[in-house]
Amino acid sequence: MDSTLKRLGGWALIIGTIVATLGYLAAGLLVHGTDDARYADPAWPVYNGIAVGGDVLIVLGLPVLLSFRGRSRVLVTIGYVGFFAAMVMLNVGEGVIEAFVKPYLASHGGIPASGPTGFTVFEAVALVGVVAGRSAWGSGSCARARYPGGSGCSASAGCSARPDCTARSPCCPTTSCSSRCSRSG
16 A cells, blocks of 8 residues: 555544544533433534544545554454444444434434334444454454554453463553564564
């Protein structure tokens, strides 16, 4: 991958994370009301729309992570797919529902007491993607020894199960491979 594309992808991840965080914080702190009353606030769709925009930027920047696969191609690819699926399903998909569909329903008769029938399965699949993706990505980044400061180790408990990981570090209080992660490579 070209270094310019890596930089653009990295900036998309950074800016998307900042924008999404600010949008979610604004929605949580500045919109008053509990349960369904918050959806009637005119600022709710604006703040959540900003957060969803940040989530879309994150999704657009995620492919840059595949350029750091190195020798752990399978683990990092599994981690990427799991995290990408969860990001699209939970943050973008459910974020659009929270930002735009629920305020519409709140102003047109109210939000149904129970969600759609298959929504629990949808969320369960996304949560499995998060857990499996983060564990595989953390293990793969530790094996690659590419990310600074044990970032892969702190992202994953799966790293501590590797047999060649014997060092201890503040980022991983359990046995981990943070010494391998902190090497630049």
